[in-house]
Amino acid sequence: MSVQIEFGDTSLILNISGKTMVTTLRKKIEIPYNSVEEVQISNFKFPLTAVKRTGITTIGYKAGIFIIDKKKYFLSYHDANKVAILGLKGFEFDKIVVESEDPEQLEKNILMRCSHINDQTP
Incomplete structure (x- = not known):
């Protein structure tokens, strides 16, 4: 994977590689x-109207920064x-x-650390 997720004390850290x-x-x-x-948690539908700022878009891989x-x-x-x-936000x-x-x-790991999110239950 190009992104490894790490849980810090006050933040979620995405370590990016490749x-x-x-x-x-x-x-x-x-x-x-x-x-x-x-x-x-859902199936993400990549829209054809997305504007790539930086990144990669292939049939089997999407990565980078986009405006949607x-x-x-x-x-x-x-x-x-x-x-x-x-x-x-x-x-x-x-x-x-x-x-x-x-x-x-x-999702459960993130929600455990985000007690301010009241409407979701893991």
Whole structure:
């Protein structure tokens, strides 16, 4: 995987490697837990209207920074059915879509650290 997820004391850290690091010119994205508004597990539909800022788009891989419906997204996935989608506020990105081997467990781990999200239960 091009993105490894690490849980810090106050933030979720995305460690970026490989082609994703090269095309986005980033090694790390650090997301404060208090910036996370929601976490969803779903099949991400990549729209044809997405505007690529930096990144890679192939049939089997999407990674990088995109503008979708006037919102800034960071994407990193091969399998759109195994992603967690983070809705953020007051952060550089509006949404982060990242693949996980176990998206349900990732959702639980994030929600455990984001007690301010009241409407979701793991």
